[in-house]
Amino acid sequence: MKKYLLLLFIAFAGTFAVQAQESDNLSEPEIEELRERTIQLITDFQGYLTEIGNKSNSESMKDYYIKSALHLFMGNGDSYYIDGRYHDPVIMEVSSLRNGITTVRPKPMKQYLQNLKRLRYTSVRIEKAETVRISNIYKVGDHYEGTAIFFQYFEGKQGERTVYRDKTKKAVKIYVVREDDDWGTHWNVKFGDIKVEETTAG
Amino acid sequence: MKKIFFLMIALVAVLFAGTLKAQTMHGIIVANIDDPSIGESCLKDSYTMEVEMMAIAAACGYEANVVTISGDDYSYSNVEKAVQRLKVGSNDMVFFYYTGHGGRAVDDKSRYPQMALGHTDREMMPLYKVDEKIASKSPKFRIVMADCCNSFVAGMSAKDLMLSEETRIKGSAEKNYKSLFGSVSGNVLVCSSSVGEPSAALTEGGAFTLSFLKELSSMVNGNTQPDWNRLMESTKSRTTRVGKHTPLYEVNVRNSSSPAPSYNGGGTVAPTTNNGDDFLAALMQLTSQNSNKMDRINRVDPLLARYFASPRARVEVYGRSFNTMVSRETSADFLARVATSTSLASFVVLSAEKDSNGKITYLKLHEIYKQN
Structure with missing residues (x-):
């Protein structure tokens, strides 16, 4: 009447018991769960952009979302240390499509979010499009890296008139880094630079 | 004992806005987490099934009311009470899940096992009786599932009389969850092993439970039409391959005329929790x-x-x-x-x-x- 204990984990790839994250290396199941976490965080980030751009939200509310958004990034939007050196604050590339020509400009994330808050349209709609895609996460030095792709629609209006609309494909650099806090060290997902991959008419 | 763990695993719910009486998914999870040989596996099972029940409720737009009976609460009488106290609406769904020891008597008439809710023969509860009891409450859809052995046990008696009568998210996945759980009526009765077989407990959980969850995940996230018979057949196949035992099941499911409410991504009414903690x-x-x-x-x-x-x-x-x-x-x-x-x-x-x-x-x- 007893269940017999089978210690064959192999049959359930992806559900191995994993050790508490004390080692310098992540197991495959851990990496898989951190990939899932990354997708959740990117989804949240896209939601933040929607709210920060939304003209009907108050200034204080937008600031709250900006703070939450910055939390997701390396250095919280300030310069950060990785690969043995300090890096400039993460950037967000912004693009515009005029007459079939795409212009791409990098903005420090903090500045980008502040600009987004006060775009000169009477209404702004930013919506996520398609599901987030994420690459393998692989070890680089003492941390892990990967890339995720997300899509978003942007529409800016003046009154009832749509002044600008596009759909962008963006690639965000993913870092899985060890962080120290009051309780020791642990692995954490953080975002790096976000680059425009493609901009099309929305 | 276990710290202050509200092992409860409380639950959650997502009610649909503007409706006074929501459809409810009543979940009862019974897990023998203290057993030295299988406790760890059962604990994992209880967590994963709790998560799955919440995902089902959220996807179908049901209020979730999930009770977990484990640890110090693990007893025949508590399971009996939880089943008997179920207050089920005609559009509700009941999901009973057991993970622990099980067995059968040589003269058991049911193909399904008895659950070991204690150490004596009197504390063995037939799975089919739980199904009968839940059926008597007429939920729209019921699932009774056990991940336990179904092997013969010397000294165990058949129990024809139950329980004393006086006396528990992606657009396509959401749609598929609704097809499987929200838009159907009838019942599913499942046990992890066929007559005479033990069941395998892996460190990550019961072989059957893991197989069920894996196949369920494939189905709700896949492109094929959700279907209970196919789900159980693939679960059976996987369990047989991995755990070396063969699940037993009966599927009696039909499309319901009462469609599940649409998911609203969150509720306007506070959900209930199973431990009184708000x-x-x-x-x-x-x-x-x-x-x-x-x-x-x-x-x-x-x-x-x-x-x-x-x-x-x-x-x-x-x-x-x-x-x-x-x-x-x-x-x-x-x-x-x-x-x-x-x-x-x-x-x-x-x-x-x-x-x-x-x-x-x-x-x-x-x-x-x-x-x-």
Whole structure:
């Protein structure tokens, strides 16, 4: 009447018991769960952009979302240390499509979010499009890296008139880094630079 | 004993807006987590099934009312009471799940096993009797599932008489969950092993439970039409391959004329919790997509003060295996994130520690996101 204990984990790839994250290396199941976490965080980030751009939200509310958004990034939007050196604050590339020509400009994330808050349209709609895609996460030095792709629609209006609309494909650099806090060290997902991959008419 | 763990694994719910009486998914999880040989496996099973039940409820737009009977509460009488006290509406769904020891008597008439809810023969409860009892309450759809051995046990008697009568998220996945759970009526009765067979307990959970969840995940996330017979057949096949035992099942499912309400990504009514603690209800309110966004943000500080020992209390988020910590943050950061998230659907509290004032100093949980 007893269940017999089978210690064959192999049959359930992806559900191995994993050790508490004390080692310098992540197991495959851990990496898989951190990939899932990354997708959740990117989804949240896209939601933040929607709210920060939304003209009907108050200034204080937008600031709250900006703070939450910055939390997701390396250095919280300030310069950060990785690969043995300090890096400039993460950037967000912004693009515009005029007459079939795409212009791409990098903005420090903090500045980008502040600009987004006060775009000169009477209404702004930013919506996520398609599901987030994420690459393998692989070890680089003492941390892990990967890339995720997300899509978003942007529409800016003046009154009832749509002044600008596009759909962008963006690639965000993913870092899985060890962080120290009051309780020791642990692995954490953080975002790096976000680059425009493609901009099309929305 | 186990710290202050509300192993309860409370539950969650997502009610649909503007409706006074929501459809409810009643879940009863019975897990023998203290057994030295299979306890760890059963604990995993109870967590994963709790998560799955919440995902089902969220996807179908049901209020979830999930009770977990384990640890000190694990007893024949508590299971009996939980089943008997079920108050089921005609459009409700009941999901009973057992993970633990099981067996059968040589003269058992049912193909399904008896669940070992204690150490004596009197504490063996036939699975089919639970199904009968739940059926008598006429839910729209019921699932009775056991991950336990179905092998013959010397000295065990058949029990014809039950329980004394006086005496428990992605667009396509959401749609498929509804097809399987929300838009059907009838019942599913399942046991992990065929007559005479034991069941395998792996470190990650029962071979059957893991197989069921894997196949369920494939089905709800896949492109094929969800179908209970196919789900159970593939679960059977996987369990046979992995656990070397063959699940037994009966599927009697038909499309329901009462469609499941649409998912709204959060509720306007506080969900119930199974331990009387309103913390989860408060958390759910904080995630509710139907609440005013500024209201959600404004609730952060009061919640922090009410439930946490300090803004720097430790909150750890674990992935679906419950082994991998995917985030660690302070309680202040956690609540701020929850209040601004646009895709969090619910939580499973895995454990918590509190100070002498009853305030949380450490919270370990799993987050369920609505997939878009």
